[in-house]
Amino acid sequence: MDTEMGEAEHAMLHFVTPGETVTADTVFMRGHGTYNDGEELVATVAGVVERINKLISVKPLRARFSGEIGDVVVGRISEVTQKRWRVNMGARQDAALLLAAVNLPGGELRRRSESDELQMRQLLSEGDMISAEIQGFFQDGSASLHTRSLKYGKLRSGSLVTVPSSLVKRSKAHFLHYTLSPGLHVDVILGMNGFVWVSKGSKDANKKGDVPNSTQEDADALYANVNEPITNEERMAIARVSNCILAIAKESELITEAFILLVHEASLRIDCKDIVANSKQIIDAAKMSY
């Protein structure tokens, strides 16, 4: 996707490998995935050359997740330290979730006291899954998260699916809600980091993504450790959607709201456990129905 077609008409996709000269023209600036060797701009990764005006960068085909501010991510608490949780989100370093960046039970606005610090493990302890948003970055490149909206927070009643982060595109909706059949709902949180949370859906479809009324119970329920009761059908639905997402990832297709639904429909005639093994067939069928 070149911004200017003028000079780059020769190749839509310019693939380079490490040590290969991208350009010997000195007017260009060095971006990610390149370095200067004298006059020449040389690639450091195997990937596709991207040019934005005078900035040249090389994007590797696969790489670890490196987020941007505002990205919705799903992560796992790896450590509880003073005033912050460390969150593993499949990036180069663990992200930090500051105590000051979460909603505490009992009212939005109140001072964080020392007793809150001592009770941090009651809120989120090691191994808990959370959804959060990237708030910013520290000097060393590690991310700082926040869960200040009620749509973020502890995750339960569902299962985690990990896919390559490159398959999740940044979009308006990362909190997805599917009504698979009347009364059967599944929620999906598409983390930009490739962690996808598939869970029992909220009954009320139009509540999707909205911030529920902030009441005392809601805030307390935010950190509850118990799953909601899940029926067998719901379990099967969660498993099927999870396997559909894995099948999409196996075929290296983008994971989008619409495509998950199409793949789910295409998968219905196949046993849930065979979905990933028959991924090619299902994805092809889903693409046909586009």
Next chain:
Amino acid sequence: MKSDVVSPEGFRCDGRRPNELRRFNCDMGTASGGYAGSGADGAAYVEQGNTRCLVLVFGPKEPSMRSAVLHDRATLSVEFNIASFSSGERKTKLRKDKRLLEMASIIKSTFESVILMSSFPRSEITIQIQILQFDGGSLHTAVNATTLALMNAGIPMEDYVVACSAGFGNGHPILDVNYTEEGMDVPVISLGITPRSGKVILLNLESRLHLDEFEKVVTLARDGCTQMHEILDTAVRSSAEALAR
């Protein structure tokens, strides 16, 4: 009677000419299939003749040990392992085999100079190397496979690292020495270069080689490295094409 390393007709024991590489075959695990189950960020499987090697790359990730954190760059850790079923005789591996540790440290220092470590402060890159079948030249096979695996993981490097071995037997410098030839008292050097700059970043010789022959052998190994660079580059491009399709 001791047979010659290179026969009077100019052939070696496996039918190669002195300046021929062994058959090369590789597979870079794609993002979704292949070695994804291992949870690795990058993987490569390489065959050079009958030597087979699998490399997994993890990271850059949060260091598993606090002590491994460096504030200005990433830490690299290399595990080198030869499978007990890899050679003719089954060996039970000792926990701390000095040879394996040395191989790991050679590979570590080779790649530390090429990977742009300073782009990933406070993180860790782990390379796991497994020799699945042993037929000589495990060091250079491992280096080539590691290059591919690092590229597969999207870790920035200044250049390829390509390696090749060469030896000297009855008057001929020979390229890409196999296990049988290693056993014929052939002195073997392993050479690793970065093809863009042509710099030698790995040179390993474990036996004695006459200085008069040294240059010939190194030149041959360099030739082999240049050939290897073309082979690896083709492999990387075709695997990228397969992914784009």
